[in-house]
Amino acid sequence: MRVTVRLFARLRELGGASELVRNVPDGATVSSVWQSLVQDFPAFADYRPSLSCAVNAEYAKFTAPVSDGDEVAFMPPVSGG
Amino acid sequence: MRVTVRLFARLRELGGASELVRNVPDGATVSSVWQSLVQDFPAFADYRPSLSCAVNAEYAKFTAPVSDGDEVAFMPPVSGG
Amino acid sequence: MNARTAVTESVLDAALLAGLVEGPGHGAVVTFLGLVRDHNQGRRVTHLVYEAYEPLAVKALDRIVREAGERWPSVGMAIHHRTGRLAIGQASVAIAAASAHRADAFAACRYAIERIKQIVPIWKHEFFEGGDTWIEGATADPDDPEALERAVRIACA
Amino acid sequence: MNARTAVTESVLDAALLAGLVEGPGHGAVVTFLGLVRDHNQGRRVTHLVYEAYEPLAVKALDRIVREAGERWPSVGMAIHHRTGRLAIGQASVAIAAASAHRADAFAACRYAIERIKQIVPIWKHEFFEGGDTWIEGATADPDDPEALERAVRIACA
Numbered sequence: 001m002r003v004t005v006r007l008f009a010r011l012r013e014l015g016g017a018s019e020l021v022r023n024v025p026d027g028a029t030v031s032s033v034w035q036s037l038v039q040d041f042p043a044f045a046d047y048r049p050s051l052s053c054a055v056n057a058e059y060a061k062f063t064a065p066v067s068d069g070d071e072v073a074f075m076p077p078v079s080g081g
Numbered sequence: 082m083r084v085t086v087r088l089f090a091r092l093r094e095l096g097g098a099s100e101l102v103r104n105v106p107d108g109a110t111v112s113s114v115w116q117s118l119v120q121d122f123p124a125f126a127d128y129r130p131s132l133s134c135a136v137n138a139e140y141a142k143f144t145a146p147v148s149d150g151d152e153v154a155f156m157p158p159v160s161g162g
Numbered sequence: 163m164n165a166r167t168a169v170t171e172s173v174l175d176a177a178l179l180a181g182l183v184e185g186p187g188h189g190a191v192v193t194f195l196g197l198v199r200d201h202n203q204g205r206r207v208t209h210l211v212y213e214a215y216e217p218l219a220v221k222a223l224d225r226i227v228r229e230a231g232e233r234w235p236s237v238g239m240a241i242h243h244r245t246g247r248l249a250i251g252q253a254s255v256a257i258a259a260a261s262a263h264r265a266d267a268f269a270a271c272r273y274a275i276e277r278i279k280q281i282v283p284i285w286k287h288e289f290f291e292g293g294d295t296w297i298e299g300a301t302a303d304p305d306d307p308e309a310l311e312r313a314v315r316i317a318c319a
Numbered sequence: 320m321n322a323r324t325a326v327t328e329s330v331l332d333a334a335l336l337a338g339l340v341e342g343p344g345h346g347a348v349v350t351f352l353g354l355v356r357d358h359n360q361g362r363r364v365t366h367l368v369y370e371a372y373e374p375l376a377v378k379a380l381d382r383i384v385r386e387a388g389e390r391w392p393s394v395g396m397a398i399h400h401r402t403g404r405l406a407i408g409q410a411s412v413a414i415a416a417a418s419a420h421r422a423d424a425f426a427a428c429r430y431a432i433e434r435i436k437q438i439v440p441i442w443k444h445e446f447f448e449g450g451d452t453w454i455e456g457a458t459a460d461p462d463d464p465e466a467l468e469r470a471v472r473i474a475c476a
Binding site for chain 3: 332345351353476
Binding site: 087089090091093094131132133135138139140154156157158159160161162 | 196212213214215217218219221243254255275278279280281282283284285286287296297298299300301302303304305
């Protein structure tokens with residue numbers, strides 16, 4: 001199945017794109033999507049401890065399952081305000 | 082000597098005027114000006130414990146002397162804001 | 163009306179005050195507007211009339227700005243207080259406090275409104291359904307250390 | 320832009336936000352503006368660029384308004400956050416909190432800015448003399464009870 005990955009701020013710059021379409025196996029979770037990204041972008045690895053994620057524009061846990069067509073967002077620490 | 086007395090809020094209403102010109106003896110203080118007012122306006126007496134005063138638009142103590150031509154203001158508790 | 167402190171019959175404008183105090187080193191501006199409420203202590207308020215001893219009121223506002231500047235040196239502050247007849251929802255007082263960091267702007271703004279209620283010679287005449295009354299709050303004494311300490315405590319809590 | 324919460328490229332207007340939340344029972348409106356400072360941690364800042372995950376950022380602002388309404392039931396609140404390029408002195412975030420009494424308006428406004436910095440997916444790209452850097456603040460977790468408690472503690476201090 002295919003998911004759209006959204007990247008922000010420095011993660012977007014490290015990934016070279018704000019949006020990536022990824023093929024993931026059935027049963028994939030947010031965590032497994034992230035792991036597949038880290039394989040392509042080793043610099044991402046440092047972000048895991050401080051990362052937040054969302055599925056379809058709702059905050060989610062890394063253990064959340066993803067479905068075909070989902071938008072999965074990975075977010076470095078926020079700095080609004 | 083003559084001083085101008087300024088009254089505000091309920092004190093102004095009790096006194097029937099926002100401004101009064103009073104003759105006071107040499108050596109008068111804010112306190113003696115007040116006492117002379119209380120003689121004419123007995124309802125003023127209740128205000129003494131909560132009163133503030135000013136001479137020439139600067140806060141003053143009741144013991145402050147007044148001079149000819151001074152503006153002496155008597156102010157009930159304030160409620161701005 | 164571009165003075166940082168004023169007592170005025172005109173409509174208050176918090177954005178104008180904010181503009182007077184903002185500087186390039188400021189990261190935060192906090193404004194406070196006091197509004198006329200439609201009720202007070204169980205009474206249905208119809209309107210208020212504010213009266214001021216204007217020259218002393220402006221000096222008292224200047225004093226509050228100075229006090230705030232001494233306590234929070236990076237803070238820029240402006241205060242305008244309105245007089246005359248005010249309808250429900252209108253602003254009676256506007257304060258703007260700008261500073262490098264937000265904690266100081268919040269504290270200074272809160273300090274200012276507490277001090278205004280303590281030492282500025284302005285009086286509120288409340289008109290409500292069935293009558294009217296002069297509101298009498300604090301005996302004004304700018305040198306009372308306990309009042310000042312109370313304002314600081316509330317502001318810095 | 321009359322929504323109580325928004326993420327926008329337009330100039331922010333605190334007075335507009337105040338107008339959205341004021342009601343006849345409100346005696347106080349506190350507004351907060353976050354401004355772009357000309358310096359940060361010893362760097363001479365030239366400008367900032369804010370980036371947002373917009374749909375989630377709006378939901379996070381809605382959540383903060385809801386949280387504030389649960390904690391301070393009389394409070395009306397609006398929050399707009401700006402994105403894109405901002406010059407020194409421009410406002411990146413505007414908050415308005417109205418309530419019957421001033422203590423709640425101050426507390427709710429302060430709470431909102433603390434929570435914004437905790438849970439709203441917006442990022443600040445700082446450009447300074449000699450370089451640029453992404454500011455990374457808090458790991459966003461709206462359900463983290465410690466972060467929420469910290470915001471409450473600062474707001475109600």
